[in-house]
Amino acid sequence: MKSYLDCIPCFLRQALEAARFATSNPTDQETILREVLAFSAKMNLNDSPPRVGQMIHRRLRELTGNEDPYLQVKQKFNNLALTMLEDLRGKIKKAPDSLELALRLAITGNVIDFGISANLTEEQARQEVEKTLQTPLNANIKQFKQSVNHSKKILYLADNAGEIVFDRLLIEQLPTKKITLAVRGNPVINDATIADAQTAGLDLLVEIIENGNDAPGTIIEDCSPQFQQKFHQADMIISKGQGNFETLSDSDHQNIFFLFKVKCPVVARHINAPLGSLQLYHNKEHS
Amino acid sequence: MKSYLDCIPCFLRQALEAARFATSNPTDQETILREVLAFSAKMNLNDSPPRVGQMIHRRLRELTGNEDPYLQVKQKFNNLALTMLEDLRGKIKKAPDSLELALRLAITGNVIDFGISANLTEEQARQEVEKTLQTPLNANIKQFKQSVNHSKKILYLADNAGEIVFDRLLIEQLPTKKITLAVRGNPVINDATIADAQTAGLDLLVEIIENGNDAPGTIIEDCSPQFQQKFHQADMIISKGQGNFETLSDSDHQNIFFLFKVKCPVVARHINAPLGSLQLYHNKEHS
Numbered sequence: 001m002k003s004y005l006d007c008i009p010c011f012l013r014q015a016l017e018a019a020r021f022a023t024s025n026p027t028d029q030e031t032i033l034r035e036v037l038a039f040s041a042k043m044n045l046n047d048s049p050p051r052v053g054q055m056i057h058r059r060l061r062e063l064t065g066n067e068d069p070y071l072q073v074k075q076k077f078n079n080l081a082l083t084m085l086e087d088l089r090g091k092i093k094k095a096p097d098s099l100e101l102a103l104r105l106a107i108t109g110n111v112i113d114f115g116i117s118a119n120l121t122e123e124q125a126r127q128e129v130e131k132t133l134q135t136p137l138n139a140n141i142k143q144f145k146q147s148v149n150h151s152k153k154i155l156y157l158a159d160n161a162g163e164i165v166f167d168r169l170l171i172e173q174l175p176t177k178k179i180t181l182a183v184r185g186n187p188v189i190n191d192a193t194i195a196d197a198q199t200a201g202l203d204l205l206v207e208i209i210e211n212g213n214d215a216p217g218t219i220i221e222d223c224s225p226q227f228q229q230k231f232h233q234a235d236m237i238i239s240k241g242q243g244n245f246e247t248l249s250d251s252d253h254q255n256i257f258f259l260f261k262v263k264c265p266v267v268a269r270h271i272n273a274p275l276g277s278l279q280l281y282h283n284k285e286h287s
Numbered sequence: 288m289k290s291y292l293d294c295i296p297c298f299l300r301q302a303l304e305a306a307r308f309a310t311s312n313p314t315d316q317e318t319i320l321r322e323v324l325a326f327s328a329k330m331n332l333n334d335s336p337p338r339v340g341q342m343i344h345r346r347l348r349e350l351t352g353n354e355d356p357y358l359q360v361k362q363k364f365n366n367l368a369l370t371m372l373e374d375l376r377g378k379i380k381k382a383p384d385s386l387e388l389a390l391r392l393a394i395t396g397n398v399i400d401f402g403i404s405a406n407l408t409e410e411q412a413r414q415e416v417e418k419t420l421q422t423p424l425n426a427n428i429k430q431f432k433q434s435v436n437h438s439k440k441i442l443y444l445a446d447n448a449g450e451i452v453f454d455r456l457l458i459e460q461l462p463t464k465k466i467t468l469a470v471r472g473n474p475v476i477n478d479a480t481i482a483d484a485q486t487a488g489l490d491l492l493v494e495i496i497e498n499g500n501d502a503p504g505t506i507i508e509d510c511s512p513q514f515q516q517k518f519h520q521a522d523m524i525i526s527k528g529q530g531n532f533e534t535l536s537d538s539d540h541q542n543i544f545f546l547f548k549v550k551c552p553v554v555a556r557h558i559n560a561p562l563g564s565l566q567l568y569h570n571k572e573h574s
Contacts (some may be wrong), residue, residue, distance in 0.1 A: 003465035004319055005303055005316060008299055010296075012295055016293065026442070029292060030292060034328050041321050041322075
């Protein structure tokens with residue numbers, strides 16, 4: 001997905017929020033904002049929004065000398081999700097369609113996104129989960145199930161820390177031997193890295209790889225050759241989050257299921273879906 | 288008032304809204320947005336926000352070849368306000384404190400501001416007036432009355448079209464012989480020019496001058512020598528609107544009453560007042 005003119009004021013707002021999150025130094029805050037302005041003035045609108053997120057957060061890490069400003073917040077939301085794990089697993093077990101509820105919860109976990117807002121509270125995350133438990137997923141789950149059954153190699157692209165614990169609930173409902181889980185190669189915002197996958201206990205269930213890149217999405221040409229090979233060899237991609245959607249929505253891959261929450265008006269308009277809705281969106285069904 | 292980092296995402300949002308208001312050509316919309324980005328990357332934060340507004344709207348007029356993109360909207364809101372004039376004049380006459388109600392209505396008229404949002408409807412403007420009729424002004428009106436009585440020369444700085452009809456209601460309560468009304472020297476957004484003052488019938492009541500500039504505020508050093516002289520010779524300035532406040536809040540003039548609605552969180556924080564509140568704010572009381 002390309003960037004729209006409406007993304008630009010939002011990049012600036014996100015940059016300022018992120019700068020304030022990462023540093024209390026007003027000079028650093030101003031520097032990063034001015035750099036994002038200069039970068040955006042020349043940016044190619046054919047680039048996807050996560051390309052700008054990548055630039056913002058690389059510079060923030062350089063300026064602050066902090067390689068992982070969101071480390072604490074990642075741990076906090078991993079821990080929050082872990083306290084909910086056992087209870088939700090029980091609910092999934094008892095549900096009339098366990099996979100359907102696990103899908104819903106995995107998509108809901110996508111609310112834990114500090115790229116969209118640096119002010120998310122644990123209480124808000126809990127409320128989102130409660131809401132999800134009441135609302136069925138309006139999507140073609142049969143197609144998803146068939147694809148899982150027919151595929152030999154499934155690549156699961158994680159998105160955020162915290163959220164990755166909810167991914168575990170879904171992965172537990174899937175044939176784990178077929179699955180490789182991919183995380184970011186380096187810290188960016190609160191996106192999940194290998195440490196978060198381990199905290200979620202996913203290393204005991206599935207193969208885990210890093211994608212070799214630090215974009216808050218999957219810019220395939222920037223990822224490692226190993227990741228690219230996994231991506232192209234997979235019969236099915238399960239892609240979590242809006243950042244992975246924005247970077248992979250135009251991919252040539254024939255079978256990507258995008259699981260995400262619609263978090264901004266631009267994406268809502270792009271896919272003609274309500275803001276805030278939960279999506280199980282197949283790439284070739286809409287192309 | 289200087290610009291804050293929080294103003295910058297807002298400048299971009301305003302530029303995009305204004306571009307969409309002024310032209311349906313996406314290339315022009317993109318051009319103006321990129322220019323505002325480049326300008327903002329280098330801007331001096333000691334400049335007041337209307338300096339950026341001035342730049343945005345100058346370039347929009349150049350790009351579109353339209354010298355007054357807001358002409359129709361100015362006429363529409365002048366007409367709306369004129370239809371309300373007789374009724375409101377009656378209410379002011381019957382009010383226990385006529386000047387107090389006239390002040391309130393003049394400040395409320397400040398809601399008619401296409402710089403803040405290009406989507407204001409007539410219905411919203413009507414609702415604001417209705418709300419104001421119910422809410423007393425929490426301000427030192429005695430000081431204002433005394434200043435009017437003691438001053439020999441009062442300079443009244445108008446802000447927007449539509450709003451200027453509400454200014455007439457206030458001016459009718461003041462000693463008109465002492466008053467000079469100043470309007471913008473050139474069209475910018477929906478700010479009032481000489482034509483709007485005439486539409487409001489103010490040329491029959493008071494002397495009217497142009498300020499010789501096209502900023503959506505009063506950048507005193509850019510105004511005509513005639514205007515500057517009037518400004519410095521006046522014993523009292525009545526300054527309407529947030530743009531005039533942002534450009535004159537640090538003025539050396541000893542006696543400025545700022546009448547405006549607090550329309551953004553940055554100004555609210557700057558003066559420590561609630562967003563949306565009506566202000567009758569004396570410069571030297573707060574300095």
